[in-house]
Amino acid sequence: MSRVPVLATLPPEVVTLGDHTKHARTVLDANAWAYFSGGAGDEITLRANRAAWDGLALQPRVLRPLAGGHTRLRLLGRSMEHPILLAPVAYQRMAHPDGELASALAAATLGAGMVVSTQASVSLEAVADTFLSESARGPLWFQLYMQHDRGFTRALVERAERAGYEALVLTVDAPTHGARDRERRENFRLPMDVHAVNLAGLPPAPPPRLNTQDSALFQGLLHHAPIWDDLTWLHGITQLPIVLKGIMHPDDARQAVQHGVAAVVVSNHGGRTLDTSPASAAVLPRIAEALQGVLPLLVDGGIQRGTDVLKALALGASAVQVGRPYIYGLANAGALGVAHVLKLLRDELEIAMALCGCATLADIGHDVLWSADPH
Amino acid sequence: MSRVPVLATLPPEVVTLGDHTKHARTVLDANAWAYFSGGAGDEITLRANRAAWDGLALQPRVLRPLAGGHTRLRLLGRSMEHPILLAPVAYQRMAHPDGELASALAAATLGAGMVVSTQASVSLEAVADTFLSESARGPLWFQLYMQHDRGFTRALVERAERAGYEALVLTVDAPTHGARDRERRENFRLPMDVHAVNLAGLPPAPPPRLNTQDSALFQGLLHHAPIWDDLTWLHGITQLPIVLKGIMHPDDARQAVQHGVAAVVVSNHGGRTLDTSPASAAVLPRIAEALQGVLPLLVDGGIQRGTDVLKALALGASAVQVGRPYIYGLANAGALGVAHVLKLLRDELEIAMALCGCATLADIGHDVLWSADPH
């Protein structure tokens, strides 16, 4: 982390994750704002992700015994204090000079899990060092994009293993960039001093040989996109559990089980790939139904309130990942901002649980959701 | 009441409860406005409460005999002129120097019932004196928060009995403060001269002993929250009928019956505790169905029109409680403002009854509501 501590000046009116978002817009430059906040296309899915959580209603209960409750759970064989993880987000030094190190420090201190991006702007080893030094820490996972060079991919996996990461999160919902129109309108460029440092040394992909009418996408780029068989290859080079991120169809969830994955993340990449794909909250119950509880299930996309976390658990999630909000906390006040975001989310989750009569996560069932049509 | 009468200058364009709201925003300071008007979280439930009444359609009827009709009813063994009560609202001297005394005077004169808050800013005895001196008055009830000190709670109940309160309204939907974000953003503070005078002398709660990762909520605060067994204790120390306020689930309503309560209030605390809990108008028919008429049923949340009152009765309520609107009337013109609010509401109720062909409350059935799908 930076030697000279960044003065954390979170304004007093920032009391929710939504406030963090609003404030970050005044802190980040247009380039970084477009990158972090933007979605694909007309951002219909981006907005739907948020709206879907708001559209679910909670069922209050009264006079139940709640004293001594808690939010603890077990996930991939270990205990954690609460069901919140930081989602993988690239290039965090674009949000704050301390970048991923600040996020790691805050997450570990607050007992949250962290999924570190392949495209982190700080080396995966440095992030792990910071995170693993906290005893209250949650799980530490490494998010993997399969690279066109399999040798490089293997070396990356081995580095993650050595650094102490406890699982690999293979992102499968982005075989190609989405139509990231906001970024293009802003003519987004990485700042000079921000790099995907973990990918240093990756040889360039061989250029595809295309005829005039050939599609650069289908004839070029997609030749390197991962397919189901690549899971077998990945299992062959690592002992780490593999988590699949980006599952939106029950059949894909079932196929994931057959391919021996350890957990599944329902995600539409925060609305950044395929616009008008459904909200993750809408898809979550179908994936839960398909999995029948045989695997831990996570979800991300639009979670911004403790009530959203409660709803995700009620729909079958074991835990949730939060993305943009902690980046905004990071932009607003470095590690302190990320910690503030995590603290708010956990406090709100506890309040929501109490008002729905749930003392522990085990008390959270589908009946926590109020249905307009009860029959 | 203040010796020097506050000049009541209600502008002529204030002709509805909505107008009172708009005007009050210009009268109250930001601190008081945030406190009275704010809701939990993103105020989704706060808005849903209003929208749900607007979303119900009324069925007009024609050429029925209406002469000689009225709005009288019996409630907890006594008669009242119309089915409207003032909901318990704390710290009313923050809205107007006359505070709860003005509300009591107006309510009693207009034949409305009144539920006085534990956290009133005028002593419960003074409020009762004002209210009970009016012969046309409706029922007078005392709203009770169970305190961490049971001796103090018992003393409070005994004071209410002595002062002439006719029922206790135990609020059970707020074992913890909601995420009252608007208040927090405004950094809400009680003014120096406004206190919860009825709680003077309450010893502070013993601080919980917490480990580092312990939840202040579950390990601390919730140890003092009331549970079903406390109803038995309360019955043991008072002869007053007990009304349960904050019921939102049919099973909780049924359990209330088994615990011998005298009436139930469907309420989400005006959207101030659990955001995204359903609108009270949406929950009301389910509670009515669960109760099968064995107990009087009240409702609050978003009622602002005589048509809303009619709809509540059509959905199974015996009477309604109105909260924020009378506080705005109080802010706008003291007792006169509260009286104006109650007068408008009753007049509108009568007009709506007449246009739906109902001469008395007994004529109000579910068929007063128009259904888009009639089958």
Added chain:
Amino acid sequence: MSRVPVLATLPPEVVTLGDHTKHARTVLDANAWAYFSGGAGDEITLRANRAAWDGLALQPRVLRPLAGGHTRLRLLGRSMEHPILLAPVAYQRMAHPDGELASALAAATLGAGMVVSTQASVSLEAVADTFLSESARGPLWFQLYMQHDRGFTRALVERAERAGYEALVLTVDAPTHGARDRERRENFRLPMDVHAVNLAGLPPAPPPRLNTQDSALFQGLLHHAPIWDDLTWLHGITQLPIVLKGIMHPDDARQAVQHGVAAVVVSNHGGRTLDTSPASAAVLPRIAEALQGVLPLLVDGGIQRGTDVLKALALGASAVQVGRPYIYGLANAGALGVAHVLKLLRDELEIAMALCGCATLADIGHDVLWSADPH
């Protein structure tokens, strides 16, 4: 009509009834605008009336033979060129010095029917003179409010008969004024020179004797409101067919048949009486179903497009009444403005019929409406 012709200066961008509305807002003073445009309460029904027509979709058909089509129909035993009537609107001299005379001239010339209000600001005889002198004219009806003085009411009916009115339209949906809040906010007053001239000489109603807590509405005003039995009385004093206006419930429609009425008008009084009553377009098909075609059925409320007229006919109406739009035409350009409104409406109806493959009104069935759910 005024001797000095009012210069009709309809701006060229006024090409729809909606444009007439917008323009009239700049022409009418705030007092008249509040009276003509306002609705009851929060004007939810006022807006719903418009929105319901917009919400119905039309089913285009192609390549059908349409040459020689027309919009003629028979109504109460006479022929008319198209199914559009002017709804009764009071005090039209508040919109334009020529008042009801201009409306009558335009309606008669354009072949529309006209329903003249009891509260017209020009004598019912003068309006009839103007209207009946046009050979192309449609039907002329007199709208009747039952007055507290039955002798006066009888005299009014006899005047209408003598003047040549062909039917009485008894308005039954307004036993009391609605909560006309916009008017009250504007402190609406009739201008000095505008009167309900047909009611001149009506003795004042005897003041009700009320006790303190008595309702002025139920114990006073409603003693004079018409009930079903009054229809028998009305039949006894006139040979004119009686049309009931303001029917919104199938049972009331059936009762109307039993009381020997000649036609029924589905109407919520243009959203001016009971706010949150359903849109007339939503109620129309239920009344049509109840009547089974035994009586002609009319509808008003929110009709502003030829497509709306087509939809009304598809839902079972024989003809439609248009209210506010012609008043705006009147305000904008006197008789010429009313004529423009009627011309636009008829032209749009013909275009809509052609594009739905209907050459005559007889071709208009329920299948002209497109249903999102075809089964």
Added chain:
Amino acid sequence: MSRVPVLATLPPEVVTLGDHTKHARTVLDANAWAYFSGGAGDEITLRANRAAWDGLALQPRVLRPLAGGHTRLRLLGRSMEHPILLAPVAYQRMAHPDGELASALAAATLGAGMVVSTQASVSLEAVADTFLSESARGPLWFQLYMQHDRGFTRALVERAERAGYEALVLTVDAPTHGARDRERRENFRLPMDVHAVNLAGLPPAPPPRLNTQDSALFQGLLHHAPIWDDLTWLHGITQLPIVLKGIMHPDDARQAVQHGVAAVVVSNHGGRTLDTSPASAAVLPRIAEALQGVLPLLVDGGIQRGTDVLKALALGASAVQVGRPYIYGLANAGALGVAHVLKLLRDELEIAMALCGCATLADIGHDVLWSADPH
């Protein structure tokens, strides 16, 4: 094309078809903007066309093999690179001096099909010359309005045949102009130098002989509107396949099959004829069901994204027509602008296919659409 090349200055922030629309509004004069962008009536159908595509959700799939995919198809007996055609739009020289020639050049170069309007502002022969000289070109079709003079219509058809057009697209959804209110408000006039050059020499229609109350529409104009029998006449004078454009009812689609047409276009004329007709995306699946695949099915109306194209194919379309967006591209930068629009659309289609796991058009089934109610 113009000898002096128009400087194409597409601003860098124009990266979507929606951006082209926004930019074109600043480039086109009010007259041309009203003509190209306007719809019928209140433009409810115009907006519904767009909203319907946005309202459909796509189902992402992961880890499928996609390398080597493509967007090729066969249509009316020939191959084309992707399923996008330019819809017929009149008077394109009003958008840009190069008019239809620029559109033809861009479409042919980008492999798109083109449907040339009867009311083109460049001769049909010149457009064909430009289009047919490109080897990568898609199909070239001629859009036909049946004229009141059948001899002239026949000559027009023969010119189209001679010029190399491969099909006739008979537009049947506009027997009369719609209520094009925006145009009328703007008092739309064709510029002096823009003409329907293909209709030069058309003798004027004989004026109808009308009685006073006769409808100019039904007694006049509609005598020249095409009916089903005219299809037989058209088949008799040409060997070209006939495509029917403007089908919105399943029965009309079935009748089209019986009349030997070669393909059907679901269209509401871009919302320019009958306002409140349903969105073409809502109608498309019903027409597809009626046709059971016996004919190629096209659709236009509101398509503005590659995801929209994918959804149209998933609902049963073989190909799509795009109208306004390419006109905006034309206005913004001539041929280059049209090419940019087509390139964006195709790129977005490929990305959407990849993210839904479709390597070819044959992989696109109804299961590409995500349904909120899966059962």
